[in-house]
Every structure is written in C-alpha cells, then in structure tokens.
Amino acid sequence: MEELKPKSLNFLEEIVQDDLASGKYSKGILTRFPPEPNGYLHIGHAKSICLNFGLAQRFGGGTNLRFDDTNPVTEETEYVESIKKDVSWLGFTWANEVYTSDYFEDLYQFAEKLITLSFAYVDDSTAAEIAAQKGTPTTPGQNSPFRNRSVEENLALFRDMKAGKYADGDKVLRAKIDMAHANMHMRDPLMYRIRHVKHHRSGDKWCIYPMYDFAHGQSDSIEEITHSICTLEFDVHRPLYDWFLDKLGIFPSHQYEFARLNLSHTVMSKRKLLQLVNEKVVSGWDDPRMPTISGLRRRGFTPASIRNFCERIGVAKRDNLIDLSLLEFCIREDLNKSADRVMAVLDPIKLVITNYPADKTEDLQIENNPEAEVITKRSVPFSNELYIERDDFMIDPPKKFFRLGVGLQVRLKGAYIVTCTDFKTDAAGNVTEVHAEYIPESKSGQDTSGVSVKGTIHWVSVAHALEAEVRNFDRLLIVEDASELGDDFMKFINPESLQIVPKVYVEPGLKAAKEGQALQFIRKGYYSLDADSTADKLVFNRTVTLKDTWAKEKAK
RNA sequence: UGACCUAUGGUGUAAUGGUAACACACCAGUUUUUGGUUCUGGUUUUCUAGGUUCGAGUCCUGGUAGGUCAACCA
Numbered sequence: 095m096e097e098l099k100p101k102s103l104n105f106l107e108e109i110v111q112d113d114l115a116s117g118k119y120s121k122g123i124l125t126r127f128p129p130e131p132n133g134y135l136h137i138g139h140a141k142s143i144c145l146n147f148g149l150a151q152r153f154g155g156g157t158n159l160r161f162d163d164t165n166p167v168t169e170e171t172e173y174v175e176s177i178k179k180d181v182s183w184l185g186f187t188w189a190n191e192v193y194t195s196d197y198f199e200d201l202y203q204f205a206e207k208l209i210t211l212s213f214a215y216v217d218d219s220t221a222a223e224i225a226a227q228k229g230t231p232t233t234p235g236q237n238s239p240f241r242n243r244s245v246e247e248n249l250a251l252f253r254d255m256k257a258g259k260y261a262d263g264d265k266v267l268r269a270k271i272d273m274a275h276a277n278m279h280m281r282d283p284l285m286y287r288i289r290h291v292k293h294h295r296s297g298d299k300w301c302i303y304p305m306y307d308f309a310h311g312q313s314d315s316i317e318e319i320t321h322s323i324c325t326l327e328f329d330v331h332r333p334l335y336d337w338f339l340d341k342l343g344i345f346p347s348h349q350y351e352f353a354r355l356n357l358s359h360t361v362m363s364k365r366k367l368l369q370l371v372n373e374k375v376v377s378g379w380d381d382p383r384m385p386t387i388s389g390l391r392r393r394g395f396t397p398a399s400i401r402n403f404c405e406r407i408g409v410a411k412r413d414n415l416i417d418l419s420l421l422e423f424c425i426r427e428d429l430n431k432s433a434d435r436v437m438a439v440l441d442p443i444k445l446v447i448t449n450y451p452a453d454k455t456e457d458l459q460i461e462n463n464p465e466a467e468v469i470t471k472r473s474v475p476f477s478n479e480l481y482i483e484r485d486d487f488m489i490d491p492p493k494k495f496f497r498l499g500v501g502l503q504v505r506l507k508g509a510y511i512v513t514c515t516d517f518k519t520d521a522a523g524n525v526t527e528v529h530a531e532y533i534p535e536s537k538s539g540q541d542t543s544g545v546s547v548k549g550t551i552h553w554v555s556v557a558h559a560l561e562a563e564v565r566n567f568d569r570l571l572i573v574e575d576a577s578e579l580g581d582d583f584m585k586f587i588n589p590e591s592l593q594i595v596p597k598v599y600v601e602p603g604l605k606a607a608k609e610g611q612a613l614q615f616i617r618k619g620y621y622s623l624d625a626d627s628t629a630d631k632l633v634f635n636r637t638v639t640l641k642d643t644w645a646k647e648k649a650k
Numbered sequence: 651u652g653a654c655c656u657a658u659g660g661u662g663u664a665a666u667g668g669u670a671a672c673a674c675a676c677c678a679g680u681u682u683u684u685g686g687u688u689c690u691g692g693u694u695u696u697c698u699a700g701g702u703u704c705g706a707g708u709c710c711u712g713g714u715a716g717g718u719c720a721a722c723c724a
Contacts, residue, residue, distance in 0.1 A: 102664050102672095130724050165723060221722055230720055232652045266722055276653040278720045287722035306724045329655060330719045351655080353717095358661085364724095406673065408663040412656045413717055420662075420674050430687065465687065496685070505683055538683065550683045617684045644685040 104409045106145065106350060110153050110321060123155035123320045124189070127181065128310070130162045131173035131294070133364045134379045135180045135387045137400070137421075138355040144404035145352065146323055147186040156189030158317055163195045164309045166293035174294075180387040185397045194304075194313050195295045201304045202256065204312055204342055205267060205285055209248045213341050214285060215241055216251040217268050224266070227273070228281055234274035235281045241270065255288055258301045262288050269308075271337065279334045283307055311335040314347035322347050325354040326411060355407065356415045359569035360385045361576050361583055370570075375587055382635050383570045383591050393567060394612055394622030394637030399428040415575055422638050429612050429620045429637070434462040437474070437507065437552040438600040438615040438634075440564060442481035444556065445498075447512060449531045450478040455557070458538065460508035463614075474601050476509050479556040481599045483617075486551045487517065487528050494647070496549030498528060504549040507616060511536035511545050552616045559599035562632040565624065566593045604632060612637065 103111060113119055125146040129139065150157040159181060163169045181188070208214040217224065217240045229235030243251070255265055267286040275281050285308040290301045311334075314322045322335075329351045339346055356362065361370075362385060370376045370384070379386050382393035390400065403424040407416050459471040482498075491499035498504055498514045505511045512530040520526050536543040568591050576583045600615075607613065607623045614620050619639040626633045 102666090104663085108666085128724090132724080162724065168723075224722080225720080228720060230652085234652095235720090263722065278653085281720085284722060289722080303722095305722075310724085326655065327718055328724090330653080333654095353656085406662080408673095410656090410663070414662060417661050417675070423674060426686090435684075435686095461683095464682090464684085494685095507683065509683095511683095541683090547683085549685080552684075614684085614686085617686070640684075640686050642685070647685075 105411070106149060106321070106323060106352065106409060107152065109350060110149055113320070114153060119320045121318075123150060123153055124158065124318060125150050125155065125321050125323060126158040126160050126314065126317065126319050127188070128160040128162045128194075128313075128324075129177050130165070130168070131170065131177060132165075132168040133173060133368070134176055136362055136367065137357060137385045137387070137390065137403075138362050139180075140184060140387060140400050141355045141404050141407065141409075142323070142325070143181060143184055143186060144401055145409060147188075148405075149321065149323070150189075155320070157186070158190045158192050158319070159188035160192045160194065160313065160317070162306070162310065162313075163193055163293070163295065164304050164306060166289060166291045166303060169294050171294050176388065180391075183387065183391060183397055184400060190317070192313075192317065193295060194309050195293060197309070197313055197316055198296060198300055198304070200316055201309060201312055202302075204338075204344075205252065205304075205308070206249065208269065208285075208338075208341060209252060209267075210245055211341065212245060212270065214267055214269050215243050215248050216255065217241075217266050217282075218264070219266075221263065224284075228278065229273070231278060237273050238268070238282065241282070252286075255286070255302050256300075258290070260288055262290055264288060267302075269334075269338070271334075277330055277333055279307065279331055280337070283334060307331060307334050308338065311338050311347065311349070312342070312344065314349075315339055315342075315345040318345050319347045322349045324349060324351055326351045327354075351411065352409045353411050353413055356413070356575075356577065357385060357421070358415055358418045358574040359571045359576075359588075360418070361571070366583060369581075369584070373584070375584070376570075382565070382567050385570075391610075392622075392624065392635065394429075394610075394620060394635055395425050396428050396432075396612070399425040402428070415577075417574075418569060425620070425638050426641070429614065431465050432463075433612040433614045433620055434472075435464075435614045435616050436601055436604060437554055438562070438564070438598055438604075438618065438621075439481040439483055439552065439554050439559075440595055440598045440615075440618060441484040442554075442599055443484045443487060443525060443528060445480045445482045445487075445512075445528045445530060445553065447478045447480070447532050448515065448529050452478050454478070455555075458508050460538075472603055474508065474603065475555045475558040476506075477555045477557050480506070480553040481556055481559060482528070482551055482553050484525070487514070487525060489517070489525065496547075497551060498530070503545065503547045504551050505536070505538070505547050506532075507550050507552045508538045509553070510534070510538070511541075511543065511547055552618075554599045554601050556599075558602045560602050560604055560632065562598050562600045562604070562634060564595040564598045564621070564634050564636065566595065566619075566636045567591060568593075600632070600634075607632065614640075 127146045147157045227236045268282045380388035456476045457473045487498040510532040512532045516529040518527040573586045620637040621634040624633040
C-alpha cells in the first residue's frame with residue numbers, strides 16, 4: 095500500500111536523495127561512524143550512529159565502523175570492544191570494521207606527496223612558537239622561519255622524523271596554506287607530530303602520527319565514503335578537509351555537519367563524564383544514571399527505545415536541548431507493550447484480612463500484561479496477611495482518595511475486594527497494621543458481588559514474599575541546562591539521583607527473573623534486574639517511573 | 651569584534667514561494683481490576699527592520715541574539 099503522505103526528509107536525507115537522483119554515486123552511498131577509542135559511547139553517539147546507519151539503510155548503502163585511532167596516548171583496545179558491543183546492541187551491523195591506523199602507510203605516502211608538491215614542510219619550531227605564530231581570529235599569523243625549506247630538505251627531514259631520529263616535539267610536518275587565512279584551521283595546520291609511544295594496534299612501528307585533520311578526510315576518501323557526517327564543531331574544518339582531498343586528487347568524500355544532541359538534566363562531554371567516574375559520584379561508566387549507552391542499558395533502556403528517541407529528536411543545524419521527558423516517553427512507550435506486570439511492595443505495611451482463613455492459600459491467576467497481543471497469566475499466592483504500600487492507607491483520607499481508610503473499599507489486584515475495618519498504631523502514632531474484610535463473591539474474574547470500587551492496589555502475600563533490593567534512579571542534575579555551568583556542574587548533582595531501598599517485598603515468581611529483564615512493578619514503575627543480583631538477593635533498577643497524575647493532584 | 655553556522659509554541663522537528671503542522675510537555679474530559687494504558691479536545695508558535703513578489707516562516711539586505719573556531723586532542 096502506498097503511503098498517502100511520505101514522511102518529510104531531514105536535511106541529510108535530502109542531500110543523499112538529491113545526490114542519488116543526480117547520479118552522483120552510481121555505486122550507492124557509504125557512510126561511517128568514526129569514534130575515537132578513548133572512552134565509552136553515550137546517547138549523543140547514539141544519535142550519530144542512528145543517523146549514519148539509518149541513512150545507509152534508508153537509501154540502500156552501507157556504514158563502516160571506523161576507529162579513529164591516531165593518538166596512541168589516549169586510545170586502548172578495551173574501548174574498541176565496548177564500542178563494538180554498544181553499536182551491536184543498538185541493533186546495527188557495519189559493512190566493514192576499519193581503523194585509521196590501518197592507513198598509516200597510505201597517509202605517510204600522502205604526506206610525502208604533498209611535500210613533493212611544495213604543499214607541506216617540516217617545522218622545527220616549538221609548540222609555543224607555533225602557537226604564537228598562529229595569530230588570533232582577528233589578527234593574521236606570521237610565517238614560520240622554516241616555511242621555505244626546499245622539497246629535498248623537507249623530504250629528508252620528514253623521513254628522518256619517521257625513522258625516529260628526533261625526540262617528541264622536535265619537529266612537525268605542516269601544510270603550507272596561508273598564515274593570514276580568516277579560518278584559523280587553514281593557517282598552516284599540523285599534519286604530523288612525533289610521538290614515541292606504543293600504539294594499541296600498530297605497536298612501535300610508527301613514531302610519527304597524523305593529526306585528525308590529516309587523517310579523517312583521507313580515511314573517508316580511501317574507503318570511498320560518500321557522505322561523511324559529523325557534528326557542527328567540525329564545520330570550520332571542512333575547508334581543510336576539502337583542501338587535502340583536492341591537493342591529493344583522491345576520491346572526493348564530502349563532509350556534512352549536524353547539531354549534536356544535548357539532553358536536559360545531564361552532561362554529555364567525555365571529560366565531565368570521566369570526572370563523575372573519577373570522583374566516584376557514580377559507580378562507573380555503566381552507572382544507570384550515566385547517559386552512556388552502557389549506563390542506559392543497565393538502567394533498563396531497550397535498543398528500540400533509544401533508536402526511537404533518536405528518530406523523534408530529528409536532526410538539524412541549530413543548537414538544541416532535548417527534554418529528558420522525551421527519552422522517558424520513548425522507554426515507557428516500548429515497555430508498556432513489552433514488560434510483564436508484577437507486584438512489588440516498596441514501602442510495606444501489613445494488611446490483615448480478618449475473615450480469611452489463616453491456614454488458607456490460594457494460587458490466583460493474574461494476567462502478565464493487559465497490553466500484550468496474547469494474554470498470558472501467572473500464578474500468585476494469596477493469603478490472609480499481605481504487604482501493601484504504606485501510602486495506600488490513610489487514617490484521614492481526603493476526598494477522591496481511592497485507596498484504603500476505615501470504611502473504604504478497594505480491589506486487591508487480581509484478587510478480592512476488601513473493606514477496611516480497623517488499623518493499629520505504635521506509641522508514636524505510626525500505623526503498623528491495617529485490618530480489612532474481604533468479600534468472598536468478589537474474586538477477580540468471577541465477581542458476583544455487584545460491588546464496584548474506584549481503586550485497585552497491589553499486594554504481596556507475607557508468607558510467600560521474596561525480599562529484594564530496589565535502586566531508584568532519578569535525573570543526574572537538578573538543573574535543566576548544564577551547558578553554562580562549566581565545572582560547576584558538580585555542584586548541581588541531584589542528591590536523590592540514587593535512592594536505595596534495601597528491603598522490598600516482591601511476588602515469589604520473580605525468583606526466576608533474568609538479568610536485564612524488564613518488568614513493570616504495578617503502579618510503581620518499570621524495573622530491570624541488575625547484574626548485582628545473586629541467588630539470595632535480587633536487585634532491581636528503576637528504569638523510569640510510571641506517569642503519576644495522582645502525585646500531581648496531591649500536590650495541588 | 652575576523653571567519654563560519656544558526657534563529658518556527660515550554661522543548662524538539664516539519665511546512666521545499668501558496669491555509670504554520672506533528673511529537674513531547676502541560677491542561678480538561680474519556681476508558682481502565684495499574685491514579686498506568688487508550689481515546690477525545692484544548693492552551694501555547696515563524697527574532698527584528700526593510701526589500702523582492704499577486705503572495706514570504708521560506709528569497710535578498712541590514713540589525714539583534716545564540717553557537718563554533720586560535721590543542722603537537724578528536
């Protein structure tokens with residue numbers, strides 16, 4: 095069936111569509127996702143991943159996973175593995191797994207070619223001198239005294255650099271462009287620096303390493319990437335990207351830029367995330383409060399929910415701050431359809447059903463998910479003593495309180511309607527026990543009582559309950575926008591971003607729960623079994639709360 | 651005060667010179683054995699001043715505001 099109105103294209107899709115229509119790329123398109131393996135992927139990377147892989151999927155092309163490993167000081171194989179895991183987990187398959195370090199020889203040859211063409215020279219200046227020569231955005235730079243060395247001298251020097259005859263920082267290779275250029279990146283940018291450091295893949299083979307600007311575009315070109323998509327801060331690099339490809343006369347890949355994702359109530363920069371880890375504000379890169387892919391995974395987010403989120407946020411070139419509530423909506427939308435419902439009492443108080451036999455247990459059949467296409471049921475034991483939530487009882491219930499209070503009636507989910515008759519308190523006046531009578535004819539599914547109630551509450555049988563730990567997570571920061579906080583963001587950490595409830599009661603069937611399994615704790619939220627769980631002790635992470643309109647009503 | 655990028659409801663994103671719309675959020679109601687879900691309705695939008703045009707959110711010019719760039723990082 096034809097769609098009546100095709101979904102509008104984003105600006106990148108339009109570019110690809112136009113390029114394909116004009117016959118520019120007869121072999122189809124090829125994109126790439128090029129992380130530097132020096133840290134863990136976060137939700138901002140997910141946007142880029144969905145964009146790159148999504149573009150290729152939509153227009154019948156491929157996507158390379160390229161590790162941009164030109165700086166051996168910061169890169170490690172450990173990160174390569176985590177990145178591959180995260181991309182796969184998100185549901186994408188790359189056409190080729192490639193490494194910029196695979197192109198070191200090609201890049202070296204490119205560099206010699208530019209030297210031969212008098213487009214590059216070896217500079218003996220120190221880093222400080224080069225910085226001083228560079229000028230400022232409003233004042234032109236000065237030519238380096240080494241700028242006019244002969245091709246032969248440059249070639250010899252560069253070969254000596256490669257051969258390891260110089261120490262780190264002694265010399266660099268620079269492109270000869272224009273020290274007065276309005277674009278700072280065109281003021282004789284560095285192409286190679288000396289680093290006597292072991293590389294995670296090439297080992298000690300090289301002691302000179304290409305800079306990003308001399309590696310990225312050429313890598314794109316070598317792979318014949320048609321559309322090289324990156325974030326806006328690389329916009330000013332594009333003239334240089336094009337300059338190198340043009341002077342080298344190699345495959346003309348094209349770079350396009352989009353605005354990176356900013357998410358409210360969190361930070362996204364690698365440096366700040368690292369700070370959170372190092373200062374032990376969080377337990378690690380996969381702490382469920384982190385916006386990392388591994389953190390979101392542990393928190394209970396599904397790949398589909400993240401892909402859907404990336405689809406919904408769209409893509410453009412203006413700065414943006416996406417509200418966390420959209421991410422929450424996406425995971426609720428997914429889990430509402432897929433997560434089984436179970437009962438867990440987080441803040442327990444005992445409910446005694448005084449007219450139910452103390453020696454009796456019933457195994458009630460309760461549906462797992464009312465939203466599922468095929469309804470399945472599970473068995474839940476019911477007895478005369480139950481745990482219910484403390485806030486499901488009030489001594490002086492206000493109007494529209496559809497829960498328990500003396501004289502009020504509720505249905506116990508999947509069981510009977512009960513009428514609250516009494517309660518007990520301790521010396522301090524705290525409620526310790528609630529008493530109720532059940533209506534035998536009101537059994538769920540075969541109710542002939544004729545009684546109708548407004549409220550339904552969840553419960554767990556005291557005798558059968560399983561103990562568990564619950565970790566309730568909330569937004570990392572108490573401020574929406576951390577962009578102008580700088581390092582002060584640490585002062586705005588939400589003190590309630592993690593609340594551990596060491597002892598909750600859950601229904602006994604949860605003993606069979608599997609790590610990562612998503613569950614809805616009825617009326618409480620979506621939870622997922624954490625890896626910290628043991629046979630004796632289950633640990634559940636709260637992925638997200640349910641929407642709570644009663645809380646809003648109460649607040650009024 | 652140089653170059654470049656950007657400006658549409660509270661937040662995002664569409665509208666490709668021809669009725670400003672979709673989602674989230676928010677509000678009201680509906681449904682509901684989850685105060686969840688569903689469904690319905692509602693509030694709230696083109697930075698500014700000129701210009702081109704029969705017609706401008708869209709094109710042009712100026713202004714304003716925000717962002718990016720001066721690592722031997724990527």
